[in-house]
Amino acid sequence: MRDLAPRLLEWQAAGARCALASVVAVRGSAPQRTGAALCVHEDGTALGSVSGGCVEGAVYDLAREVLDSGQARCVSFGYADDDAFAVGVMCGGEIDVLVQAVDHGTARVLAAAHLAAAARRPVVVARVLPGADAGAGSVAVWQDGHLGSTGDSALDIAVLADARRLLDRDGTTVRTYEADASRRYEAGADRSHDAGAPNGSRAPRVLFESWAPPPRLLVFGANAHAAAVSRIGALLGYHVTVCDARAPFTTPERFPDADEVVVDWPHRYLAATRTDHRTVVCVMTHDAKFDVPVLTEALGRPLAYVGALGSRRVQARRREDLAAAGVSPDALARLHAPLGLDLGASTPEETAVSFAAELVAVRSGRTARPLSLLNGPIQPAGAADRPGAAGARCAAGTDPVRGRTTAALRAH
Template sequence: MLEIAERVLAALDAGRDVAVATVTRVTGSAPRTVGTSMGLAGGQVLGSISGGCVEGAAVDACERVLESGEAERNRFGFTDDDAFAVGLSCGGELDVIVTLVGSPALVAELRAAAAGDEAGVATVVDGPRALLGRTVAATVGRDLDGDLIADDLAAAGLPSLSLDRIRAVVGATVDAGRTDEVTVDCGDETLTLLVESHRAAPRLFVIGAVEFAAALAVAARPLGYRITVCDARPVFATAERFPAADEVVTEWPSLYLAGQSIGPRDVICVLSHDDRFDIPVLCEALESPAEFVGALGSRRTHERRIAALRDAGVSGQAIARLHSPIGMDLGASTPEETAVSILAEVLAARNGASGAPLRDLDGAIHRPTTSAGAR
């Protein structure tokens, strides 16, 4: 439920009760991933767990939980007798846990996620009925807490399954940034929890305060990036020109980038199309651990750029990381179209995808994953 933290918190802060349906397991082909959530508050639907094909049944489940106060499990899948009424027409199955949002520790994790900070929560999805829906909240660097306590384990017939053991497994999963089901065992006794992890937002560094940068900032915002536009020219680098950016920095780009802590999920897009900026900043970017480094320009510009990088002493291995000319072949020409082209290449590179039309590929459309958005 961390992915819809802002919407859940808005409903809670308005005094409404909230039930949340969260995908705990995906079998076969399905449009959403483990950890995807949909909430219901005051008759309003928050989010989606299937792209539409099981939403009605999920709403019914949320209404039951709001009325009873008891968590419940559901499986939505394809059947020959009832393929479209409550099933996934794509042929997969979703296991879903539906719970009320109420634990103070859980709300604290939601607030951390909404603020873009690290957050984690584990929900009991299999085991004694009395424990279903109980939570263990965990944020990296904070103590673990929640509404699952040692007395609950004993009362449910799991006296030898310690809360410390559960916390250790949950904490390790959150530290790794994974969203997945985990099973904690102690002898013949087991408890299965869905661990949801929220990592701090990756950064998108856009170099060059140009119209392409403004369009890229707008298009990238829904993907969850923290966006910085950097340019050395104050007349161009203004907050008014880039309302979708989280910050606009007026500084020589290579010096700015050298002072940043760049992570392995960050993206650097050099759109300035000016060798005075491009070569120094690319020297910094290609030696960083950034997930993706790309630069705008023609093929002639690309060849000149590669030669200049070699002359600057950048290794062939580092140069091979450069996506240039940046973007996928979509026939893009406008800044807005080019932004889509650039982000398409970023996503394909991140996911190890070909970028080919799905109709030309064999196999499942939806790749197996254990994370809701990955990021």
């Protein structure tokens, strides 16, 4: 939903009615993760995707129905193994999709979240799923404030507390809230690993979407390889910075895909820059006076990935220089140099693909071997354990569509 929010808000501001469909739970293999969204304008225009195509038509039709009725729906789609043309997730898993009309209150919440995210402030959007005894509102939550309400003041207290605990996480989760005798709600139970709310339960369930700032990709060196890496880094969703001390080569025109282009000595810039465990550093300079100081700084930080371009001869000399500069053997072992996978890359663009492939493999903890040679699950190890990767099923009284077709929910 985060990527679609600007356009959705444009539609709403223009007075158009629109519906928002969001994946709130995934069980097993599915083409999209939780949080994937599809927006449908009253004129029939659609943006985004919830399934990569296999149930897109059914969700689109459901969104049009919700626009007419104004009633939110939560629908489950499973593998349609008894009818090749039935609505189903062809990957073999199950997804739950929440579809709701975007009213003025929801638009205000999304606008507040969008502004916070644009300012690189962590924000959480919480929406009450249909079928509960509590309200059906939404709220945007940031560290020192919030906007909106769940529609239940007692539930608000628990949801605001849980949302602030999720501010440093990027992902989606569903939590279920039970009230005590005084109708005070305790912290929600994360339903990522169970079969969902008990049959007939009216306990409120809340969808949390954490919009953490995009992870950073710091590219040091202003050359053709850096331009290709910045381009693919932006495609992967990173906030890209290109930095080099040589002003004539370090211009926005040469790096149109970068969010920032900085003229500074790489090690000095990195020393003054805030990083975290998601930050990626790529050194493309081939020059010891640039790359040894910046790699020394980078390898002293708990970063997600530190890589350097260069031949094996350059890498051998570089490692000697880094050891002489005081970098420990354990820190040197974290250096991906030469960066990238063995794809036979030669051009800057191919090298960028090689780097991106290694980055995804490192991030997912996978082997980077061809899937055709493996028998294990295709999804990354631990994908089901990520926040929201597998959530509670739609509550009783909603629309289960597991392995069978219905007249109202048939793919086109």
